Amino acid sequence: MKLQTATRLGLYAILELARDPERTLSSAELAERFGVSSHHLAKVLGTLSTAGLVRGGRGAAGGYRFTGNRRRITLMDIVALFEPAPGNRAKEPGEDTDIGGSLQRVLSEIDEIAEATLASITLETMLKSNKPS
């Protein structure tokens, strides 16, 4: 499965900030941690902020902190901010043919499994499984 860059950055940022909700990190600090573009990450943080999941970020050095509920927010909640919903895609040419329809059923099955996986993993579960045992 391939995630768009913004989705991946959104997941990096939210998980890093949710690791310690008391801590404030700037987009530059987050970008350095993951070796990604600070400019791109700032835009992603803006989306997370609009969604009410992080707060802060005034000015270039402004920091962000996590304001969501780690036990409630799932990976799917973040992915849905950046990726089109599976049911919302435009119809592809040939989809109305029998072969196109069969192919679409297989692709929908894959989408449904991916959604079940992403929607069942909360940030809390993700951060817990990330801890060294």
Next chain:
Amino acid sequence: MTDIRPAQVSDLKAISALDARETGVAKPDYWREMLAPERHFLVAETESGALAGFIAGEIRAWEFGQPAAGWVFAIQIDPTLRLKGVGSELFEALVARFKAKGVTRVRTLVDRKDHLILSFFRAQGMVAGPSLQLDKNLS
């Protein structure tokens, strides 16, 4: 504070009622069969002795060609007592019984559209297993 113990015949009425409330289907015979000695059927009760939840499972060897593993068949928690760790306590108690019998894996099957129960098992550290369930409509 809940107490976890093996289910008894006297628990069946409350177990069946809780399940029927949550699933919309009463299946008392199924729950009675869960009392068979090879099954692991545990209940959690509140300090006042009311049913807080239950879990049922069994160790099965060579099911679908795979070595022995503990299977979780069902778990149900009273909706008013959720998010208090009762489900985790029941899961851990069942896993402890499986481990005591020497198995090293625990498995379950979950409706992929039921994200709530999927989240619960994920929070217990479970991940996608080695098998894919396949299905065909025969009607």
